[in-house]
Amino acid sequence: MDEPAGPREAGVEPGEEALRVALAGAARGEERAWAALVGWYGRRVFALARSRVRDVDVAEDITQSVFTTVAAKLRDGGYAERGRFEAWLFRVAMNRVRDEVRRGRRRAVPGGDAVLHAGADHDLGDQAEQRRLELDRLRGALDGLGEADREVIELRHHAQMSFKAIAEHLDEPVGTVLARHHRALKKLRDVLQAAGAGGAA
Amino acid sequence: MSAGEGTHDREALEAAERLGRAERGAAGGAFEARVSAAAADAALSAWLDDLAAAEAGTPDAGFERRLLDAVAPATAPAPLRLATHGRAGRWAAAAAVLGLVAGGAWLAVRPGAPPEPREAGAALAQDMGLLLEMYEEPSWSVELVDLRSRAESVSDALGSPWQAFEAVSESLAEGAL
Numbered sequence: 001m002d003e004p005a006g007p008r009e010a011g012v013e014p015g016e017e018a019l020r021v022a023l024a025g026a027a028r029g030e031e032r033a034w035a036a037l038v039g040w041y042g043r044r045v046f047a048l049a050r051s052r053v054r055d056v057d058v059a060e061d062i063t064q065s066v067f068t069t070v071a072a073k074l075r076d077g078g079y080a081e082r083g084r085f086e087a088w089l090f091r092v093a094m095n096r097v098r099d100e101v102r103r104g105r106r107r108a109v110p111g112g113d114a115v116l117h118a119g120a121d122h123d124l125g126d127q128a129e130q131r132r133l134e135l136d137r138l139r140g141a142l143d144g145l146g147e148a149d150r151e152v153i154e155l156r157h158h159a160q161m162s163f164k165a166i167a168e169h170l171d172e173p174v175g176t177v178l179a180r181h182h183r184a185l186k187k188l189r190d191v192l193q194a195a196g197a198g199g200a201a
Numbered sequence: 202m203s204a205g206e207g208t209h210d211r212e213a214l215e216a217a218e219r220l221g222r223a224e225r226g227a228a229g230g231a232f233e234a235r236v237s238a239a240a241a242d243a244a245l246s247a248w249l250d251d252l253a254a255a256e257a258g259t260p261d262a263g264f265e266r267r268l269l270d271a272v273a274p275a276t277a278p279a280p281l282r283l284a285t286h287g288r289a290g291r292w293a294a295a296a297a298v299l300g301l302v303a304g305g306a307w308l309a310v311r312p313g314a315p316p317e318p319r320e321a322g323a324a325l326a327q328d329m330g331l332l333l334e335m336y337e338e339p340s341w342s343v344e345l346v347d348l349r350s351r352a353e354s355v356s357d358a359l360g361s362p363w364q365a366f367e368a369v370s371e372s373l374a375e376g377a378l
Binding site: 029031032035038039043044046047050051056059060063064067068069071072075091115118131133134135138153157158160182186188189195 | 240241242245248249250251252253255256257258259260264265267268269271272273274275276277311
């Protein structure tokens, strides 16, 4: 297969025509088309999965499972939502993530990242260490949100979906999604303030 | 204009100014609150984007390669799809289906078509009956017994199965049996 996009190029939003061409090629099993899809969406799906399961290996397993499902559907003509690939992809991803969480295979616990990084503390500068701690606080605050609030935040920020794509994903008007996102941010801010970390918000 | 009217106007003007200041203050407060909320949303959104970027950047550089390798088996065309892939493949598949249908129809209606299974079974039973009748026919049995007795007598005389076989063969060649 062609060399896929690296982390720096990953996640770049494809144009409508580029995506259409890539999907047609992917349905025919073309390697270049798959390299493009993986470059555009691979790490976004991973970030969404990791936000829930925390464990890097499990998140990567989920990502591979999602793309394998997508590949089979594209090959067999099971993808019929023209123009809504992003919403469809992340619907598959969210279902897969929920299945994983439901099966209780989440290995990491809140704050687990602090444990993972504890051995490398001496290698980190103060600024990097501070950033890591803030991100851990934010992860912990996300755990304090309800499913609906958390979902809209993760779709927007981790999956980097547009509000239009989120509206398609959730089958709701864009205005409703905007309001949901605003309310979710407010609740997240409340959780952070309650945890004594509101100053960063 | 009387002094009272002037006082009244001044008081009215002062009241209007107070009301105006209050309204502007209220409006300004709401605006500032909205600006503050938007700024807080933007700040929190930026923080969440930072977190998402950190999550996405977690895997090593081989992440995409492993993902492509995992997907590769699922991208291979299925055998049936391979046979019907592309315009030529679809035409070939359609022609094959039409050929099967036409061939089946021709076999069903062609002259001299093989008998139905029930008829074939009856014919076979009839043939078996004839064979049994032939086997049980008296002349056939007499000939077998006669041949066997002759062979045994020759064999006894010569004392060798092989020689007895030769003798029987000669007898057969001579039309003795």
